[in-house]
Amino acid sequence: MVTAETAMHLRRAEGDRSGIARRVTLVLAVAMVAVSLLSLSAGASGVSLSGTLAALLRGEALDPADRLVLLQIRLPRLAMGLLVGAALAVSGAVMQGLFRNPLADPGLVGVSAGAGLGAITAIVLGSALPVGMAAALGPHLLPIAAFAGGWTATMVLYAIASRHGRTSVATMLLGGIALAALTGAASGLLIYMADDSQLRDLTFWGMGSLAGASWTRLLAAAPLMAAGLIAALFLARGLNGLALGEAAAHHMGLAVERTKRIAILSVAVSTGAAVAVSGGIGFVGLVVPHLLRLATGPDHRRLLPNAALLGATLLVLADLLSRTIVAPAELPIGIITALAGGPVFIAILLRQRGIVDL
């Protein structure tokens, strides 16, 4: 029974959006499940959702061919889409909180560029590897190289931006821009050296796609993305404090330096892994946190989990579109996120212009 006193206790102050944010979490979770089921049911082969569900519910065995499509193609692809979407959106939100700037994004500080350089190196110079080694690495070469690139970029950036255990956000931002430019130049050089078939691979990877998803690749990338996501969930209070400035965060008793360090690591790990398996999928990290801040406010305790849910949902939806619009062919998913994300982002900027000085 709800007494008058607990009702008083549960009442939220006018302007406190934490109640709405909680309900949004619920809605997003439902949406994610719905989109996931839709994604499982759609595709070039004729496996249908209702048939699948009915079979699962009745405990019946699926047709072996359907089973193969579901378990070996659609399910890993769905899992990859969910994880990559969550990783990109949460990395964006964490980076924005860290830099206290709604325009910050892992793409901005060179982490994505570093991972990209690793991937490009693998595509262009991979054939120069000793035959035995290339064969042993096989399809893992590209993700491994991208992890390495993203990780190196983050480490270099960290060495530039932090001294005596303190991290200067301004130095990190500027260092990141310089790093992205350098990495871009190196990537350009490699692309210049590439032959025609490598160029096709490069273009396809660069536009972003989940087409290569498999359990093997998922197993290589998922632990990293999961670790980054889990670390991010512990950052909420620290990032809330940072929104009031480093001094105020310190006054409010928050471990400012530790928050910054964990934030950097979390972003490096999840972005590196996401870029490795999916290439250049842009705008998710920029647009998702923006939309959520508009709807439910900037409190990171709700923003981070909601960003994970919305990012996952949107990416799976984009992947679904990319597979169905020009079926049986596929559009790179990066094209769809950019087509949808770009205008939304500009619209947000125009709306916000009067409210927040970016």
Place this chain on the structure above:
Amino acid sequence: MSLVIHDLSVRLGHREVLTGIDLIACAGEVTAIIGPNGSGKTTLMRAITGELAAAGGLSLNGRDIRATSAAVMATLRAVLAQATPLAFPFTVAEIVRLGAEVGGSPPTARVIEHALARVDLAGYGARLYQQLSGGEQQRVHLARVLAQAGAPVGPEGPRWLLLDEPVSALDIGHQMMVMRLARDFAAEGGGVVAVLHDLNLTARFADRVLLLAEGRVAACGTPVEVLTGPRLGGVYDCALQVVALPQGGMLVAPMAEAG
């Protein structure tokens, strides 16, 4: 229980910004720090909050400030900085809530609304911070700081408000309101240290005054001892007179310009 500063020096870059500062501020009193621009008031506050490395003694309620964790310090004192750059579009209620959470009291609607009412912002909870006037924004942060501080006396002894220019953006009515809040907090057993530029508010509300000039203590004592015409005139480099008012108290005013 008190704030004890002994022979404190602070270097920023290659400059020694503060030299040999001594101060004892007692709970139950309002201590004002005054001095010209650049005299080191904010630097002293930042040393007291533990943000800056400083040489010398620095303790609050008997605890060495620099040996105490940020989390523990946050339960002993709440700080209003001279400026607070807010990054994202929070509502007023959400900002105050952040303070209330630190203070340990559950951030209920009542706590938030009470803090807002104390700074005359009742009904402002749903407004976006960025859409408020400068003085309203300053009072939002004051409400956040009050919510963090909670009761003037906690289980660990008196709590402290450290306020760097809390009334710099406020009209005279709200200046009086905020200074009364500070005085009531002290009267109930808490400690208040406030940087002020208004010498008349200082004369009226401070129990002790620390006058800084070029990073050193120019004078320290009661308002009557510190606020004298010739001394203020020398430190602020302008001709000032201090007039005793018939109903008690005093008024600091510029001398009439000659000719």
